[in-house]
Amino acid sequence: MILEPAPPDFKTAHSIDRNAFGLPLIERTDADGRELVIADGSGELHVRLRDAQAARRPAVLVPLDNMGELRADVALHFARRLAGQRTGLLPAILRLTSFKKQRLIQLLHAFDVHDLGGGPRDVAAKVLASDHARRRSVEWKDSHARRKANRLVHDSIALVERGYLKLLRGL
Structure with a gap:
C-alpha cells in the first residue's frame, strides 16, 4: 500500500501512531x-x-x-486499523497457508539450483x-x-x- 500526503484541505486525515502498529518486521528507506x-x-x-508528510x-x-x-480492500483494512477499529483478516487472496509458504520456498530453492546449472537430480538431492x-x-x-523434481523445476x-x-491475484 502506498501512502501519499493528503491535500492540505483534507482536515479529517489521521496521523499514523507508530505505537499502535508495534515494531515493524522490516523497515527500510530508499529513493522512493x-x-x-x-x-x-x-x-x-x-x-x-x-515522504515524511505521508505519516x-x-x-x-x-x-x-x-x-x-x-488494493481498496487493503486500504480499508489499513484505515480501520488506523482508526482503532476491528480489522479482521486481510483478504483471503493475500493470506498464505503454511503449506503454500513451504511450496513457494521449495519452488524458489529449486529455481536457484536450476539457475546455477543443476538438473533434476540436483533438485531432488538438495531441495527434496x-x-x-x-x-x-x-x-x-x-x-x-x-518426476517431482522435474515438476518443481518447471513450476519454479x-x-x-x-x-x-498469480499470487497477487489469488489464483
Missing part, C-alpha cells in the same frame, strides 16, 4: 521513501511512505488497474533431500523423486517468469 512491513494477527501489511496526513494511493479492488538422486539411471528414471521457472503475479 520508507517501507514498513507490519504484522498483527490478521497478517502482514506492507506500507510505503513516499502526518496519510492518504492512500490506489492505482486503477486490474487489482484495484484488492531424496536419496533417489544417487540411484542408478534406470532406477532414477522411474523414480517419483525425478513459471513462477519466476511472471507467474508470481
